[in-house]
Amino acid sequence: MEKKLIETQENILAAARTIFAKKGLAGARMQEIADAAGINKALLHYYYRSKEKLFEQVFEEAFKKLVGPLAAFLADDSELFLKIRNICTLYHKVMAEYPFIPNFIINEASTDPSRILKLLNIVGIEEGKKKTAMQISEAIETGKIRPIDPRELILNIISLSIFPFASRPISEQFLYKGEDMDEVLKSRANRVSEFIIQSIQI
Secondary structure, three states: OHHHHHHHHHHHHHHHHHHHHHHHHHHOOHHHHHHHHOOOHHHHHHHOOOHHHHHHHHHHHHHHHHHHHHHHHHHOOOOHHHHHHHHHHHHHHHHHHOOOHHHHHHHHHHHOHHHHHHHHHHOOHHHHHHHHHHHHHHHHHOOOEOOOOHHHHHHHHHHHHHHHHHOHHHHHHHOOOOOOHHHHHHHHHHHHHHHHHHHHEO
């Protein structure tokens, strides 16, 4: 019985991820999610009393997947260049498994930015910011890298790692038509990290 309950909940979440990614909170309908999950609407409401509660769980899960690599990067005690390679590799793995996340987060963040701000404290971003800023400052002082604002470096990493997945439909048609886009994106993990390192390395 318990196994059946867990399976039903997983089916609901899988259906909700797909529909929320396509239509957002405002456009999604509970009946549509119930149909996609293969259950009736009454059972869906048994698990989730409202569309908003279901959306909050799906959104929080997606946001943690997106921001988790950044939290890991900030908390990482590895040497700076290795940290950069680690986060680029980790972002590729996450985005390849959850390709809907970038556009889903961007769309909903523009609708309700406060949702993002609340979750930032949950994933542990703040704890690692000072550590990474100090590490970057030390690398500048020792002549390892050129002067750069730590925020700019972090933004470059996130942008170059995530945007290709968010823009995949366009890139697939206009830049890499006829090529295996999965392989293109897979090979980018190393290229992005090396591009970033070369841009700051002295």
